Amino acid sequence: MKDSLRQSMALLHTWAGLLFGWLLFAVFATGTAAYFESEITRWMQPEIVGSSDPLTAAEQAVDYLGQTAPDADSWIITLPNSRSATTQLFWSPSEEEGKTYSSAILAPDGKEVSARETSGGYFLYRFHFDLHYMPVIWARYLVGLAAMFMLVAILSGVITHKKIFADFFTLRFGKGQRSWLDAHNVTAVLALPFHLMITFTGLVTLATMYMPWGIAANYTAPQTFFESLFSSAPEVPRTGEKTPLAPVDAMMRQAAAHWDGAMPGSVTITNPGDSSASVTLKSSSEDAIGVRGEVLRFDGASGQLVQPAQAKGPALETESVMIGLHAGRFADWGLRWLYFISGLGGTIMVGSGLVMWTAKRRTRLPDPQRPHFGFRLVERLNIAAIAGLGAGIATYFLANRLLPLGMEQRADWEINSMFLAWSAIGLWGAIRPVRRAWVETLGITAALFLAIVPVDALTTSRGLLASLMAGDWAYVGFDIVMLLLAAGFGFAARKASGAKRSTSARKTYRTPERTPA
Amino acid sequence: MASKAVKARTGNGWGIAARVVAAIPANYLLTSLATACLARLLPMPTAEATLTATLLSFALLAVIALIAFAVRSVRALWLWMLVAGGVMAGTLWLSIVLGGRL
Numbered sequence: 001m002k003d004s005l006r007q008s009m010a011l012l013h014t015w016a017g018l019l020f021g022w023l024l025f026a027v028f029a030t031g032t033a034a035y036f037e038s039e040i041t042r043w044m045q046p047e048i049v050g051s052s053d054p055l056t057a058a059e060q061a062v063d064y065l066g067q068t069a070p071d072a073d074s075w076i077i078t079l080p081n082s083r084s085a086t087t088q089l090f091w092s093p094s095e096e097e098g099k100t101y102s103s104a105i106l107a108p109d110g111k112e113v114s115a116r117e118t119s120g121g122y123f124l125y126r127f128h129f130d131l132h133y134m135p136v137i138w139a140r141y142l143v144g145l146a147a148m149f150m151l152v153a154i155l156s157g158v159i160t161h162k163k164i165f166a167d168f169f170t171l172r173f174g175k176g177q178r179s180w181l182d183a184h185n186v187t188a189v190l191a192l193p194f195h196l197m198i199t200f201t202g203l204v205t206l207a208t209m210y211m212p213w214g215i216a217a218n219y220t221a222p223q224t225f226f227e228s229l230f231s232s233a234p235e236v237p238r239t240g241e242k243t244p245l246a247p248v249d250a251m252m253r254q255a256a257a258h259w260d261g262a263m264p265g266s267v268t269i270t271n272p273g274d275s276s277a278s279v280t281l282k283s284s285s286e287d288a289i290g291v292r293g294e295v296l297r298f299d300g301a302s303g304q305l306v307q308p309a310q311a312k313g314p315a316l317e318t319e320s321v322m323i324g325l326h327a328g329r330f331a332d333w334g335l336r337w338l339y340f341i342s343g344l345g346g347t348i349m350v351g352s353g354l355v356m357w358t359a360k361r362r363t364r365l366p367d368p369q370r371p372h373f374g375f376r377l378v379e380r381l382n383i384a385a386i387a388g389l390g391a392g393i394a395t396y397f398l399a400n401r402l403l404p405l406g407m408e409q410r411a412d413w414e415i416n417s418m419f420l421a422w423s424a425i426g427l428w429g430a431i432r433p434v435r436r437a438w439v440e441t442l443g444i445t446a447a448l449f450l451a452i453v454p455v456d457a458l459t460t461s462r463g464l465l466a467s468l469m470a471g472d473w474a475y476v477g478f479d480i481v482m483l484l485l486a487a488g489f490g491f492a493a494r495k496a497s498g499a500k501r502s503t504s505a506r507k508t509y510r511t512p513e514r515t516p517a
Numbered sequence: 518m519a520s521k522a523v524k525a526r527t528g529n530g531w532g533i534a535a536r537v538v539a540a541i542p543a544n545y546l547l548t549s550l551a552t553a554c555l556a557r558l559l560p561m562p563t564a565e566a567t568l569t570a571t572l573l574s575f576a577l578l579a580v581i582a583l584i585a586f587a588v589r590s591v592r593a594l595w596l597w598m599l600v601a602g603g604v605m606a607g608t609l610w611l612s613i614v615l616g617g618r619l
Binding site for chain 2: 005008009011012148151152155156159200203204207208210211213214215216217218219225228229313314315316318319322
């Protein structure tokens with residue numbers, strides 16, 4: 001009875017995991033990279049040096065926007081923090097056709113950045129839930145569905161493998177399918193709370209989109225719900241009376257006094273330059289776990305505080321902390337690396353699970369020389385997903401250094417390069433004999449990651465050695481992670497080349513009780 | 518893949534199809550009903566109750582998906598889901614007819 005429960009959970013685990021495994025691998029990998037979004041962006045814009053403090057940055061931003069978009073309905077200013085040196089500006093409506101808002105990025109000197117055009121780490125962050133080349137809304141539904149499958153796969157995986165915690169202490173290298181199972185278990189158990197947390201909180205970030213029926217049952221218009229929760233500034237029409245904006249730095253100092261010295265992370269100004277102007281300050285995401293930060297609102301003309309911080313109800317506080325835990329923006333260096341390593345663990349867990357699906361079935365094929373279509377499809381998709389995405393990301397970074405600086409739509413071409421490399425690897429993996437395909441694609445991926453370090457040193461003045469001398473840790477860290485990824489893929493390629501001999505030798509070794517998936 | 522024990526439990530192809538339908542679309546419908554009911558009935562301020570119900574919904578989705586594959590009888594599974602769905606739809610209807618939030 002108990003065993004058959006485990007077997008039906010194994011069935012669920014296997015197929016729920018397989019169906020969305022490839023997408024989940026990409027989501028985990030790019031989401032993990034997004035923990036270093038700011039650092040990746042810094043690396044991809046080597047022209048930007050120095051750092052900026054929030055007070056100066058806010059003043060520069062208000063000056064810039066006063067000249068560029070004095071008649072906008074609203075300005076949104078995201079201030080620099082300890083990890084990023086730039087100030088991001090958004091204003092609406094946009095003067096450009098077909099866009100709802102315009103944006104600009106200011107360098108520490110207060111001028112618009114003249115760095116190379118790139119989407120930086122932001123692209124990897126957006127890709128992990130918006131994908132690319134497809135409508136954002138469908139991508140989000142697809143990723144949400146995949147996350148739901150992930151949640152079910154994790155829970156059924158724990159039930160399936162009741163000895164999972166004991167088996168954590170077994171890691172057998174060089175044993176083919178056994179090793180894949182062990183790698184799957186070690187990465188699963190090591191960060192099990194992380195995997196559960198990240199999957200659940202990921203769903204929570206888009207909860208009202210995936211499950212809108214609670215709101216529908218209580219509100220005739222969803223907007224009423226959001227307004228009652230987030231107390232956003234009421235929209236007032238301009239009075240037409242020109243009034244200069246009160247000094248924003250004074251408001252920021254007042255806010256910092258409210259928040260035990262923490263500076264705001266963003267400033268929103270509505271009806272700038274008008275007597276009805278209003279300034280909303282939001283606490284920085286670095287200073288608390290909750291992502292729905294504290295908000296203070298000031299009268300733009302007088303600079304007086306008009307709306308003190310409001311207490312959040314327990315549900316909103318919970319939601320805010322869940323999203324905060326997912327995004328990890330509050331994490332300092334130690335915790336950030338732990339997030340990154342756990343995310344890598346999740347990526348390896350998904351990847352090893354996918355490979356295990358084939359490793360487990362290969363020995364039981366009726367004719368191992370001519371596997372059936374489904375088997376071959378999974379095998380090739382695994383190569384495309386695992387080696388392909390790796391090669392794609394490496395190419396994205398290489399394109400950042402190698403594409404001509406003045407190229408039209410340069411940022412788009414960096415992204416296109418990633419998908420071109422990804423497709424090329426997928427195609428290569430599909431036409432070569434499967435063993436060779438693994439070795440070659442993993443080897444190419446390792447070489448691409450390895451190439452990043454010398455290419456960086458040759459094309460910029462901020463190579464590994466120079467950064468090391470200058471104590472520029474964001475750059476040093478980036479290059480070292482690239483070398484480690486190269487080593488990881490190289491190791492995998494080596495293993496793949498040796499795997500042929502060991503699988504056939506151990507065809508008969510199988511304990512039914514220990515083969516859950 | 519499907520050993521005898523699994524076959525006995527999950528049934529043949531049709532049995533599995535019935536579980537998949539129960540675990541995905543029917544599960545979503547049932548969870549949506551439960552979320553709507555909780556959002557209206559939880560004794561908290563409206564916005565808080567709505568958010569609480571929404572946050573709980575994903576745990577409920579996952580648990581029902583597991584149950585759909587864990588229970589022995591597909592018939593019993595569907596019977597329970599239909600009864601639960603009927604009760605919740607009735608409650609929701611009553612709650613809306615009687616007024617209050619919204």
